[in-house]
Amino acid sequence: MNPFGNYKTVISARATDKEILKKAQDGGIVSAAYIYGLESKLLDGVIVANTEDGFNAAPKVATTPEEVLNAAGTKYTVSPNVSVLKDAVREYALEKVGIVGTPCQVQAIRKLIKYPMGFRHTDSKIALVMGIFCMENFSYEGMKAIVEEYAGIRMDDVLKTDIGKGKFWVYSKYGDVKSVKLKDTHMYEQKSCHICTDYTAELADISTGSVGSPDGWSTIFIRTEKGEAYINKMVEAGVLETKNIDDVKPGLDLVQKLSLQKKEKNEKEIVQRRELGLPVPY
């Protein structure tokens, strides 16, 4: 089983801008790429999962670095980022759109680029597809149950959430840090995630996640020529600090382990559903 999909290189990296690092989930790769894109005019707008009231997520077309920063950080709930893609090229009249999404959203983007049935004059305006690693996602009510019932923090008080070291972590604005065993979160997982066999956003130009790199750093798969050119420009401009993935701990082995775990588990679910006569994407 191929754990990562096609890629050219893998690196470990983080943004050099302290403002970005302060707000971002990990190495701030997505925000740094977006802000660099907007400032250098490689992008004229980007799609983010905006941080809304009650730590909810909602897709938003962002055109300024401030808007990008406000949306930094992971919200463990569904943000239908693709839903605003056509708005970005219509209402916002953007010519060079950056879009970020979970692996499933990246798949949706690749499909609409290749089969743009209801996407007039859209595919040519997608300038950069960024993917974030993803093991599973939760509905908003599910995330709320984990945060409020299990971690005992009000949604309005959440500063950051993170999944790592076998736990769901919740950081409050007042400095509290609470964790919930992942075992307790399983029942709130979105069940459609259980047939998903992509962990590292295999179809993105650039995919990034926390696993494999130290805290505050990100693991980046550079997959396409477009992605490679983009990262090179970021490095030249000094907005990214990079390391060889072989020189960091825990490194690629852990990413591989988790990716294969996800693929194997969900392949089984696919087989089971098929046996029951239930449809799966084909």
Add this chain to the structure above:
Amino acid sequence: MVRIAHIHMSGCTGCLISLTDTYEKLLDILGAVELVYALTLADEKTEITETDDKILIERKIPENIDIALVEGSVCLDDHHAMDDILTTRKNSKIVVALGACAASGGVTRFARGGQMSQPSHASFAPIGDVIKVDLALPGCPPSPESIVNLITAALEGDMEYLEPFAEIAKIGKDACGCDVIKDVINKSLCMGCGTCAAACQVRAIEMVEGKPNINSEFCIKCGLCGAQCPRVRFPELLQKIE
């Protein structure tokens, strides 16, 4: 040269406009094909025969069409329309249902007669109800890019790319916003990407709590939401990225 025809049934010409909306790409295509029939774009010999009680207008759909792009649905109550669609099938190697009306009825699903000057013209059906359709392209209209992609693939004989359209031709006649309800949400497949909502051309889909909510009063049965959903169909070839 490949002989292409545009056949206008009960449509609005929006599908043809969408094809022309590709500018230079259209010129490439027109350079590579022979457009043998397209009433909107090319003169057609029209025979008018006047008898005592009616005027007969005849325009002849040519023989030996390689690809017929059919736009619009069929009015079962209009014998001209019935003749045209049957002749199109007889004379064409590949019949493409171009756009929602031809593929799934689209807005004409709601037609029910009672209007002058032909109050008896009440029944409109996707062309697949009357003839065998080889490829169906949803959309109201389908995007210019998707029309070009489809024609290019047909010219190149890229059957792998065309496979989803061949399938929609077989199963997509009842397209509706409910497709994403019954085929995706109800089947525990919807992961909330929002593609269906972006694809919908009448904004009948709103993402609520991470899932599409269909306003069926708005839905014009164009088939886009189900066709664009990556959780229904995700062709193998999409795994290849440059």
